[in-house]
Amino acid sequence: MNTDTSTGKWRRENHQTVNLPCPPEWVRLAGEADAMVLAYPEVSLDTFRPNIVVRSHPTSGSLPALGAQSLAGMLGGVPGSHCIAHDRGEVADRPARGQLFTFSTDEHTVLVDRWLFFAGANAVEIAAHYTMEQQEDIAPLFAEILAGAIIDDAVADGSMPEPLREPPLDSYLQETSGIRAEAVDRVCRIQPYRPAGPVLTDAAFRLVMDHAGQKRLGKMQMMAAAGECAELVSVGLMEPDGAFTRAFELLSVPLGSARRRFVVEGQYGTQTTQLDAWAGGGGVLVATRPSHAQLVLGETENAVPPGAVRLDVIREGSLPGAIAAWAGLGPAWSVLGTVDQVPMGAFENRVEGSGAPPAGADRALERAWAQPWFVWRFRMPDLDMERAWLNAASAGHFAIGRSPEGTMKVQATPSAHVWKTMSQEIGLALQLH
Structure with missing residues (x-):
């Protein structure tokens, strides 16, 4: 992916009190009234289009509360999402929370690189979205954009701010350094590894490895590995007559190549x-x-x-x-x-x-x-x-x-x-x- 921005001058784009530098080839998409969306130039239909989304809204609460709410919202609202990181940091000299999530769609594995902070009366979210394959190019570009951010304080406009529930705090950080940070130790319990594929005994898996790329087993082969064949039939990898199924072919392609x-x-x-x-x-x-x-x-x-x-x-x-x-x-x-x-x-x-x-x-x-x-x-x-x-x-x-x-x-x-x-x-x- 070409992220070379040396051919033109960067411009600046505003959303409320947030001002970001924007690479010359990136475009601002229309139609988002409550957000600013900056997007990579047009891509083919089978390619994910990297983008940066900025949101800002009146909020009352603390930074730990903002971080905890955002964390819970992503894990609870996006099926299969996994939080890699949730860290303390700064954006435009303001205390912030940086988050990194991954989730999969039917077409792509997407990374959400998100930063949260307060600008006066508003909570601000700046999030980049890109695929694993685009990470090497887009992640440093996003870091450069964040480094050039100019943030002004939002003044309360009379609208009702969203109240945040204060979360439990991390006792170790609070006791040792006086830092107020939300507890995150429970996150791993709600995002365990849960693959959807079949379970096979070691012997049955060896049979899969030995016959990857083949179409079927002969009668003598099935008799010699009757238990293993019964396993493969039970999980849909083999027909009772010894023919391997489409599911077996999908498993064996990476093995064979x-x-x-x-x-x-x-x-x-x-x-x-x-x-x-x-x-x-x-x-x-x-x-x-x-x-x-x-x-x-x-x-x-x-x-x-x-x-x-x-x-x-x-x-x-x-x-x-x-x-x-x-x-x-x-x-x-x-x-x-x-x-x-x-x-x-x-x-x-x-x-x-x-x-x-x-x-x-x-x-x-x-x-x-x-x-x-x-x-x-x-x-x-x-x-x-x-x-x-x-x-x-x-x-x-x-x-x-x-x-x-x-x-x-x-x-x-x-x-x-x-x-x-x-x-x-x-x-x-x-x-x-």
Whole structure:
């Protein structure tokens, strides 16, 4: 996607008290009385048209209340939406909340990059919408537009402001730094990983892998794998006579034409789990064992039993979101501490569920140590690439890795940064042939 704006001068567009710089080729769409919509130039029918929407309305309440209401509205109002990040920040020197969501339509996987703040009597929302494939180009452009925003305070005009319900606050931030921020630790419980595909035993899945791209099994083959064939028939992947169904063909296309494989290995206590994904033929086959939500939160809907996998076929742009949901990546208030390395033995003991914080631990590390730990390692075997993160629940995510001294580096990393790293590396890998 071409986002080169060097061929013309940027102009400025206004909506009430919000003034934004606008790239020369972008257009302002008509017909939105209560909002300003800036859109990328016309695109083909099968391409998502990136856009930026600005809304402003009289509101009474606090920034934590505005953030909490917006978060609940998105998760409750957009089916299948997943909140990646919900962070503190600034827009035009005003305290703000930055949010990142992903959701899928029939045609696209869309990212919502949204910022919320107050301008006098009004609550303001500035949100960019773009697909995973457009993220590399549009995300930095949106950041540049936000950096150039000019915001004036709105004066109460006599209209009835929308009252906001004040939410519970995050006790850790309030106690340690006096920061009033809405509690977000419950979000992961309402957005677990819930794929819609069938569950197969490992043996039945091996049969799928061994015969990907074929049309049917012969009688002798069916007799030798009677139990596995019965499974495939029961979930609609095979006809009783051994012919594979259209659903089987959809599963086998990425396997038979895979140009890239992705692996995510997870650990909760002494329990290990895994997500495997094969990308090819325009889609991705995802095979998952128990997710973060199942192991850590006790999620029972769509649970995967031992010795089995759940299969799903998704578009390539949906893979980062699927991994994020499976690993429990979501909003948390990450706090940088003064200690970012711990003894390897202490770390390994804590991963397995035991052990006190090491000597010299600061309050931020003690907070993380008290949370449930889910370690996940994301790798691409054919590219010799690996990243590792610790999901420490309400303490957020930490980038982890062995230091030259033999200790474990543990660095607090906002979920938006985890997302950016993972999604960009997946995107680059899919571009390689």
